[in-house]
Amino acid sequence: MASSSSPSVLLFLLLFTIAATAKTSESLSTVFPRAIHGSALKQVRNAKKPKPKFPFKTQYFPQLLDHFTFTPKSSTIFYQKYLINTQYWTHGAPIFVYTGNEGDIDWFASNTGFLLDIAPSFRAMLVFIEHRFYGESMPFGKESYKSPETLGYLNSQQALADFAVLIRSLKQNLSSEASPVVVFGGSYGGMLAAWFRLKYPHVAIGALASSAPILQFDDITPWSSFYDAVSQDFKEASLNCYEVIKGSWAELDAISAKEGGLAEVSRTFRTCKDINSVYSARDWLWSAFVYTAMVNYPTKANFMMPLPAYPVAEMCKIIDRFPHGATNVSRAFAAASLYYNYSGTEKCFDLENGKDAHGLHGWDWQACTEMVMPLTCSNESMFPPSPFEYKEFADECTRKYGVMPRPHWITTEFGGSRIEQVLKRSASNIIFSNGMQDPWSRGSVLKNISASIVALVTKKGAHHVDFRFATKEDPDWLIEQRRQEVEILQKWIHDYNADLKQ
Numbered sequence: 001m002a003s004s005s006s007p008s009v010l011l012f013l014l015l016f017t018i019a020a021t022a023k024t025s026e027s028l029s030t031v032f033p034r035a036i037h038g039s040a041l042k043q044v045r046n047a048k049k050p051k052p053k054f055p056f057k058t059q060y061f062p063q064l065l066d067h068f069t070f071t072p073k074s075s076t077i078f079y080q081k082y083l084i085n086t087q088y089w090t091h092g093a094p095i096f097v098y099t100g101n102e103g104d105i106d107w108f109a110s111n112t113g114f115l116l117d118i119a120p121s122f123r124a125m126l127v128f129i130e131h132r133f134y135g136e137s138m139p140f141g142k143e144s145y146k147s148p149e150t151l152g153y154l155n156s157q158q159a160l161a162d163f164a165v166l167i168r169s170l171k172q173n174l175s176s177e178a179s180p181v182v183v184f185g186g187s188y189g190g191m192l193a194a195w196f197r198l199k200y201p202h203v204a205i206g207a208l209a210s211s212a213p214i215l216q217f218d219d220i221t222p223w224s225s226f227y228d229a230v231s232q233d234f235k236e237a238s239l240n241c242y243e244v245i246k247g248s249w250a251e252l253d254a255i256s257a258k259e260g261g262l263a264e265v266s267r268t269f270r271t272c273k274d275i276n277s278v279y280s281a282r283d284w285l286w287s288a289f290v291y292t293a294m295v296n297y298p299t300k301a302n303f304m305m306p307l308p309a310y311p312v313a314e315m316c317k318i319i320d321r322f323p324h325g326a327t328n329v330s331r332a333f334a335a336a337s338l339y340y341n342y343s344g345t346e347k348c349f350d351l352e353n354g355k356d357a358h359g360l361h362g363w364d365w366q367a368c369t370e371m372v373m374p375l376t377c378s379n380e381s382m383f384p385p386s387p388f389e390y391k392e393f394a395d396e397c398t399r400k401y402g403v404m405p406r407p408h409w410i411t412t413e414f415g416g417s418r419i420e421q422v423l424k425r426s427a428s429n430i431i432f433s434n435g436m437q438d439p440w441s442r443g444s445v446l447k448n449i450s451a452s453i454v455a456l457v458t459k460k461g462a463h464h465v466d467f468r469f470a471t472k473e474d475p476d477w478l479i480e481q482r483r484q485e486v487e488i489l490q491k492w493i494h495d496y497n498a499d500l501k502q
Contacts, residue, residue, distance in 0.1 A: 023169070061079065182489060245285075293312055298478065433457075435461015
């Protein structure tokens with residue numbers, strides 16, 4: 001049985017959920033790179049995950065609860081999980097640190113084979129640090145999500161400080177304080193990597209930020225860009241496919257509005273139990289199309305779900321093979337089933353009872369406080385047109401958590417407006433890597449800012465595809481992208497070591 005639940009927020013994103021406005025769903029909806037629909041969550045949990053080529057040792061670091069106040073409670077200690085691989089490391093060699101995302105760090109380590117692939121040539125130590133309030137790194141244990149009083153310690157600034165304190169302590173304990181540190185991250189983790197380089201340049205000599213939408217705030221990036229990009233991916237694969245999906249939403253609403261309509265929708269969607277709301281079916285479809293566009297990888301992959309190479313094209317082939325006269329909804333369901341049931345083992349789908357298998361729902365809090373990323377659907381989108389209504393969004397956050405969002409805090413804390421002029425004068429050694437198949441690419445840095453702040457952009461790349469394990473099936477453009485990344489990393493480390501010798 002494949003399970004699902006109505007979206008809670010990202011994904012990324014998202015946890016983010018799926019709709020960009022409260023009007024499009026019955027639940028709080030703000031999409032960001034990590035949000036995984038409930039059915040995806042359960043299947044990700046049950047799927048056989050790729051194992052790293054080399055074992056990681058799990059460690060726990062005694063971390064401060066609050067880095068920015070000096071109240072008695074701020075000194076409270078919680079244990080932050082991190083993974084370490086020292087197989088190739090020698091004293092003084094580089095330390096590559098992955099800045100953990102909104103989820104279990106083991107999951108991200110298993111899907112970031114790029115670092116394991118390049119560690120031997122750099123003799124690098126690998127460290128994957130789990131983000132506070134995710135995975136096992138719970139400051140208040142099972143009570144961590146209990147109230148705004150506990151969740152108030154979940155934000156990006158505290159997370160960055162966690163990384164800095166842990167890295168400095170690790171280097172001191174290894175008596176290798178001269179080892180150069182480079183931070184890596186994908187999606188929200190990529191945003192953290194870029195921001196870490198800006199905030200802690202004395203700790204990390206550089207950052208590789210893959211699929212990092214640091215410009216998806218305020219009005220820096222058009223609010224419709226995310227869903228326009230998803231739609232463009234499907235339109236490029238097949239215009240008919242795009243039109244079928246675009247037409248499926250109104251058809252779904254019309255079916256559900258009839259007497260016995262929800263029962264008919266339940267039969268069409270092969271649900272294990274009759275659904276209680278048409279939004280469950282709509283969100284199920286919506287999630288499948290969004291996440292498939294994000295992970296439209298050129299090779300088979302099992303990041304969110306087991307999928308074939310270029311799954312958007314495969315979805316569209318399913319739609320295009322339907323005979324004339326088939327309904328748009330039946331075609332859309334068949335295409336979405338590729339995402340939820342590529343293995344063909346699921347007999348029915350549970351659209352309303354999914355579980356948060358990876359502890360990802362902390363993103364709901366972040367989306368309601370600092371990570372306000374407005375997303376809308378334009379008339380050009382294959383999704384129903386929808387605005388972003390800040391008041392409704394804020395009211396929902398207040399109802400759910402008793403807090404008001406701070407929509408301009410991220411750009412106040414880290415910048416974003418006039419990014420070229422600002423970073424050109426105040427930053428260095430950051431790679432922004434993006435693939436234009438990834439809808440989050442529109443909110444990232446897509447052109448070079450200086451000689452050392454570089455944008456590597458590929459036309460066919462998807463969500464942090466460069467961080468995946470290298471395979472024999474990798475296309476030339478992906479091989480070249482990784483080659484360029486390695487070359488830049490080598491230069492950073494060479495220049496750092498040269499400075500040490502002066």
